[in-house]
Amino acid sequence: MPRHSVRDVIVETALREFHRIGFAACSVDTITRAAGVPKGSFYNHFKSKEDLAVEVVAKYTAEAEWNSVIDPELTPLEKLRAQFRIMGDVLVGNGYTRGCMIGNMGEELADHSEPMRAQVRASLGGWAEGISATLRAAREAGETSTDADLDVLGRYILDAWEGALLRSKVVKNDQPLDDFFSTVFGQLLR
Amino acid sequence: MPRHSVRDVIVETALREFHRIGFAACSVDTITRAAGVPKGSFYNHFKSKEDLAVEVVAKYTAEAEWNSVIDPELTPLEKLRAQFRIMGDVLVGNGYTRGCMIGNMGEELADHSEPMRAQVRASLGGWAEGISATLRAAREAGETSTDADLDVLGRYILDAWEGALLRSKVVKNDQPLDDFFSTVFGQLLR
DNA sequence: CCGGCCAAGACGACTAGTCATATTGGAGGG
């Protein structure tokens, strides 16, 4: 049991720290110190820092706040809006820093780490498919009259979200998120 | 003159190398080796690696392929499409690596370097304004019937571009760019 | 001679990962 729990502490801590400062700036030492775990123990649980990061992205993908929107009273588009809203609230709560963990890792490591590129690809792919599924429900419910291919649109909306988060880190105000919401829900999906 | 030329060689080389592998992965040694310049000379011209990177982003912004689209025969929307197309061709030509230099730097450094955050902010801001100006010309020419606020739309389109380039690095195929073009020109701007 | 510019190599901080040693837990025997 203790070994299992130490491992989990490392993953949880790494998730927080990688998101806070990014992969390159976050050393194994930083993680283990923050986790209160001896540095030498790290390699009992993870083959490398890269392996840990891949696992962290998988965990984040499964547990992101996105998944916490489960109110059955919401229409499909209301649900989609709530999902993006809650993710945006996290960004704002962090003072417009950190952006999106998945996008950050893709940006930083896609050209350098094949396991990470594969993980980010899977994470973004699954996320976009979820958006497209919600769009299909919205279309069936008569919530949107768009004639766009909904798989294309789901992916595109996610791209726009990643870009908006990036710009939020840069301008440090609400404008990118406001632009996103008004364009996606006010133009593309009406 | 020689100092000026060495300095320029460093900037040109840095532009290439920073874009190829990103800020953190690109050491001063990497740049000076590639430039054929003694490493010790570097600090005669630049206060720091960060200062160089800021200057590189400014230079890239001024000289990106985006600016090379000047055919007066093109309608505003044709011009906009050509501008994005030529930028996309660079990505494809590099095997779907590198993404967008400005976005990359913003991603990697916005939370760590204030001068870089300011530069990326200026670069993205200017770029988005250019897009919005083209959209206004398109509206006046009757090319688009969108009723969106064109300043909002310009910024949003640029966000979507950044996100599409990120995803291109991850999936390494044409899908993100295709999604971008069909949604922006097939949905938002028709 | 003096001042300014150049650049080689030194400097100190930091990194991911290793490994010799310490610790712990489980199994077997009395």
Added chain:
DNA sequence: CCCTCCAATATGACTAGTCGTCTTGGCCGG
């Protein structure tokens, strides 16, 4: 039940670099 031994696991000092930056000596020109 207790004790001993052994194997597996834990750990912190260490290794072998890399890094950005600085210092100092040399060179050149006025």
